[in-house]
Amino acid sequence: MTPTLRLVLRAPVSRRAWVELAYVLVSTPLAALGFAYVVVMLVLGAGLSVTAAGFPLLAAGLVGARRIGGLHRRLAGRFLGERIEAPARPVATPGPLGRMQTRLSDPAGWRTVAYLLLKLPVIALQVYVLALTWVWGVVAATRPLQNALGLNQEAPGSHTLFDNGALMCVGGVALLFLAPWAVHVATVPDRMLARWLLGRRGLEERVRDLEETRARAVDDAAAMLRRIERDLHDGAQVRLIALTMQLTMVRDAVTDDAARALVDTARATAKEAVEELRELVRGIHPPALDHGLDTALTTLAARSGVPVETEIALPVRPTAAIESIAYFCAAELLANAAKHSGASRIRLSLTQDGDRLCLRVHDDGRGGADLGGSPGGGSGLSGLLDRVRTVDGRLDVSSPPGGPTVVTVELPSHA
Known part of the structure; x- marks a missing residue:
């Protein structure tokens, strides 16, 4: 017996055939539940979006969708052997509004919603294939037994192809040998959807x-x-x-x-x-930071040997690590300007645009500063560059000879 023939004959009793059959049966009610959940979530969220309850409802719904997606991911791993790595959870911004915004902007959550919507037609195809092959195969293969038990009494004079029990039995057995392969092919779209929508998106x-x-x-x-x-x-x-x-x-x-x-x-x-x-x-940790970055920078400016004009607009307090980095950058820049630039006035500004902080120090000194050295041969700005790079920050220096010098530090509000 050739290996191919042996594989065909063993297919109906193989472990893979029964595992995939169990997967279709188990995931069918879960797919219906997930589809209904997403439809209700989207309808209520969109309908209530004009009120204060709409967006919080959508945010909570996305969390629930991710959990249902996790069940599908575990089912695919247990029954289909698809080891799908769960997508990373987003780091929530502090505060109720920040957490809601984080959940609404979570791409993995919306991909899970798409999966739950597409899962129902995919599982419907699998159920149709299962009924067409396994169910009809069993019914046809047992036709002679049904006739012997008198389960298929036909009206006198009516003759159809189904009256030939032997022919039906042969067709049913053929369907049973075909069923494992048909169900396996029907699970391919499900595997692809799970990989694309329930797992990590590569790089x-x-x-x-x-x-x-x-x-x-x-x-x-x-x-x-x-x-x-x-x-x-x-x-x-x-x-x-x-x-x-x-x-x-x-x-x-x-x-x-x-x-x-x-x-x-x-x-x-x-x-x-x-x-x-x-x-x-x-x-x-400067004690002034205990009262917030704005207070700390105001205190720092007041202690400067050169008059410092401050302009601070900080509606949302950054994380402690970002506050510390911004404070030490401001302290170093003010010290460099006072010690090396010969400036008579310094302007320090701090603004917040979305999730980015912009710290800018402007002095009317003689200029000549760059990332390799401060004006007048000071200790340089390379240490600040290393500090801001740890959190994907940016440092920009504009200091032509004769001045003025403008140093801009951009930092994320949350590390």
Whole structure:
């Protein structure tokens, strides 16, 4: 017996045939449920879009659609062997409005809606093929048995092709051998739809996943630095201050000049350590940021050695990591302008357009700054460039000889 003939003869009793048959039977009610869910969601969402309930309903509906799509994805993996990687979940913008906007703009959610709409006609084709092959095959193959049991009594004088039990049995057996292949072919559109609409979309989804992973890493790093700052402020710094006070008490208690000199030296060293620790803490997380980036920048401008005019419009507060990056960029730019440019006035502006921040520092100095060096041979702007690149930010410098110098930093509102 040739391998091809053996494969044909074993098809009706093969595991694949029964698994695909089970897939059609199990996914049929789920497909009907998903189609009805999407239709109701779209009708109600569109009908209520003129009210405050329409868009929240659509946003919640997309979340439910993704969950139903997840059930279809697991069914395809379990019964059809389609290992489809789930699309990445979008990082929600803080706040109820931000979360709703994130869900409504989720392309994976809308692809799932398309799948649930297309799934019903696809499953209808599969059910039709199953009935035409498996059901009719069983009915025809058992025709002689039905005749023997008297289940097919015809009116006298009526003769049809179905009266020939042997011929029907042969046709039914042929259908049963054909059924596994027909159902397998009928599942091909379902497999293709699941891959295209329920899984990741190649490089685009991978890039988004990497962006979300980076955002979580940046936020975790910012939270860890914040914890370190609190530990240093509430722990080591407090103990050093207590040590300084104790050394002062020891100096007042001793009368020996040599001992007092040693205590004074130790006390001075402890004070220097406290100052250095305070500078370190401010470098990790400036206390002014606790009240928001706008307050922190206003405080920073007030401390500048050169008069600074501020223009800050920040309707939505950025994440902590973005606030920290923007603050340190502004601090470095103001320090460079005051130290190297010879400017008499500086203008600092911060605007927010959608999900992007634009920080701009303009001075009337002598110019000549670039990404390799500050005006007058300062420490340069390359460190700022490295800092903003960690969150896909941009740094642009316009500083012709003679000035003015304009440095623009663009950052996402959320890392």
